[in-house]
Amino acid sequence: MTNRSTTHATFVIEREYKAAPAKVFAAFANPASKAKWFVGPEEWDKSNHNLDFRIGGKESVSGGPPGGVVHSYDGEIWDIVENERIVISYQMHLDKQRISVSLGTTEIKPNGAGAKLIYTEQGAYLDGYDDAGERERGTQGLFDQLETFLSK
Amino acid sequence: MTTTTHGSFIIERRYDASPERVFAAWADPQAKRAWFAEGEGWDIRSYELDFREGGAEKSAFRVAGGNNPFPPETTFSNETVFNEIIRNERIIYTYSMARDGIRFSVSLASVELHAADKGTRLILTEHGAFFEGGDGIKMREQGWQELLTKLEEYLSKEA
Numbered sequence: 001m002t003n004r005s006t007t008h009a010t011f012v013i014e015r016e017y018k019a020a021p022a023k024v025f026a027a028f029a030n031p032a033s034k035a036k037w038f039v040g041p042e043e044w045d046k047s048n049h050n051l052d053f054r055i056g057g058k059e060s061v062s063g064g065p066p067g068g069v070v071h072s073y074d075g076e077i078w079d080i081v082e083n084e085r086i087v088i089s090y091q092m093h094l095d096k097q098r099i100s101v102s103l104g105t106t107e108i109k110p111n112g113a114g115a116k117l118i119y120t121e122q123g124a125y126l127d128g129y130d131d132a133g134e135r136e137r138g139t140q141g142l143f144d145q146l147e148t149f150l151s152k
Numbered sequence: 153m154t155t156t157t158h159g160s161f162i163i164e165r166r167y168d169a170s171p172e173r174v175f176a177a178w179a180d181p182q183a184k185r186a187w188f189a190e191g192e193g194w195d196i197r198s199y200e201l202d203f204r205e206g207g208a209e210k211s212a213f214r215v216a217g218g219n220n221p222f223p224p225e226t227t228f229s230n231e232t233v234f235n236e237i238i239r240n241e242r243i244i245y246t247y248s249m250a251r252d253g254i255r256f257s258v259s260l261a262s263v264e265l266h267a268a269d270k271g272t273r274l275i276l277t278e279h280g281a282f283f284e285g286g287d288g289i290k291m292r293e294q295g296w297q298e299l300l301t302k303l304e305e306y307l308s309k310e311a
Contacts, residue, residue: 077248087258
């Protein structure tokens with residue numbers, strides 16, 4: 001046997017955006033839009049972001065610090081309700097090591113003139129390479145980048 | 153408006169069978185069909201299993217009498233994609249359930265197998281997102297309790 005471990009956790013992030021639900025949804029649905037904010041930090045090398053936005057469609061992006069470990073995201077879309085809900089199952093790899101498999105639900109609700117986004121991630125974090133705290137911090141960073149994108 | 157609820161459950165079972173045999177009951181299409189798909193009160197319309205990472209399992213089953221709480225002819229379908237397979241140790245998969253073609257849940261589950269007392273300790277952890285009209289986490293856990301009992305019966309018959 002190896003040092004396998006499977007740690008499960010759930011976290012929820014809520015954000016309020018000034019943009020209307022349709023605009024927030026479009027930032028997830030439009031490949032050119034999502035590629036602007038769903039990427040690693042500025043200083044990372046980036047590979048192309050690919051998104052086939054339909055149920056059963058795939059999404060991928062990878063990157064990392066120059067010369068460092070490559071972080072790869074591979075997702076599959078399981079549910080789409082226009083302007084309301086997107087469910088994606090995704091895996092993360094560090095180089096070739098799979099570190100997690102997660103289910104992420106993005107809910108978008110009207111909130112005055114803007115939108116409230118509720119993201120729930122339920123995940124299996126594997127073999128000690130990652131944990132939910134680290135993932136939540138990373139995801140918060142992505143939603144910061146989404147806010148910047150929406151305000152432009 | 154859509155509504156989404158989230159929940160999780162963990163089920164632990166001990167089987168009088170080696171991890172290799174328990175794993176095979178998940179990996180072999182005939183074996184999996186026997187305990188996972190076949191059941192009283194259900195008419196299996198289709199079942200296919202492509203057990204490899206990225207492979208799919210698809211089944212459709214229709215209410216056919218018995219103690220079934222659903223109206224006759226109701227058809228449920230299940231679509232699974234295997235995210236990770238580590239032989240005899242761990243299986244991780246994502247699946248959706250639909251009733252008459254309308255998806256009502258998406259789940260992520262891991263099955264861990266550990267050698268224990270000449271048998272196997274199985275730990276099933278499932279996370280679910282349940283949509284409007286969905287069954288919810290309690291019914292899903294109950295369903296998996298029943299399935300894991302059917303797996304036990306399958307393993308004891310096959311021994």
